[in-house]
Amino acid sequence: MPEALPPDQASRHFAPLIQSDLSQLYSRRAARLHALAEGHDHAPYLHWAARVTEVQATLLPEAGACGPLAGGAIAHAGHCMGLLDRLIERLAQDVPAPVAPHLAALRGLAAAERLAATQALAAGRFDAVPAAIAPLLWAALSLQCASAARAAPLPPGGSAEPPVCPLCGTAPVASLILSGEHHGMRYLHCPLCESAWHMVRAKCSNCGSAADLDYLSFDTAEATVRAESCGVCRGYLKVVSLERDPHAEAVADDLATLALDDAVAGEGFQRTGFNPFALPG
Structure with a gap:
């Protein structure tokens, strides 16, 4: 019912x-992920997701407004590629052993391959991107889109x-x-x-x-x-x-x-x- x-x-x-303020949102999310990981069957992955979220927060000063707010447009223009580079660099400083090969694989992709994969995610073609690296590409794309959303005019209210x-x-x-x-x-x-x-x-x-x-x-x-x-x-x-x-x-x-x-x-x-x-x- x-x-x-x-x-x-x-x-x-x-x-x-x-x-919501993005710094507060990421802080709240990371803390919740760490808390939910305690005693969870998938605790390592929840802690890893929290780590990615924490790094997103550190990159906020680098993610400014970038024109039209649309994941496809932002991905097509490559606005989030610099953020992805920094995300990878900071995550590599403290990476769990099970994740290390996937992060290395992402680091090994050519810039054009990273861009194409990000564009595929933005277009909803999730099956075109390896599941192990897709969340990291999405994290950079989302960070750029979220920052752009807070700089964009809000749509008129309605029913x-x-x-x-x-x-x-x-x-x-x-x-x-x-x-x-x-x-x-x-x-x-x-x-x-x-x-x-x-x-x-x-x-x-x-x-x-x-x-x-x-x-x-x-x-x-x-x-x-x-x-x-x-x-x-x-x-x-x-x-x-x-x-x-x-x-x-x-x-x-x-x-x-x-x-x-x-x-x-x-x-x-x-x-x-x-x-x-x-x-x-």
Whole structure:
């Protein structure tokens, strides 16, 4: 069943788009990844994702505005290639043994090959890029896009609630149920430009139907992370609740619950978004 809206949500003022400070966002994400890694079956990878996020934060001063905000345009122009070079250099200073061969492979690619791979990711051709290096290419592309998004004029507000980011057109990583000023409201988080856009809770984030929604989790109905599945379009996207855990974070909590994706996919649903550290393909 669809979740009921909080009683006052329909009449409350809300921001159609939220752009968190990137330094704070990366810090929060890295801390959450490290915390979720404790006792996790995939702890080394969660710690590695945290390390990549920490390096993204150190590169913020080098990622300025670069023209049109679109992953394809930024990738085509090669604006993020310098960031990728610095990302690789800094990660190489302290790289876990299992990751070292993949980082070396990325370092060994010619500049034209790196650019072509980044352009493929920006175009959604994830299967064209080796899964082991794709998240690092995405990290540089995302850092540039996120910085560009914060320098770009915001689109005019309206009643439209698109299934993809209204700024860059990317599918979301997850839904967030916020606390604080926007308590109880749902925002979809973009894994490319790191913006979040509002969408009411009582409908599918993909097709907009409210006819046949269900919420699945390994825990109780009050779990912090659940999968919202739609019987109409057969899609699903995770819902991460900051009301239930104020330390939760969209990318981190989604990445730490990939086993839930496997279970929901086993029920015949297809994910309508993706995680930057577990790209499809």
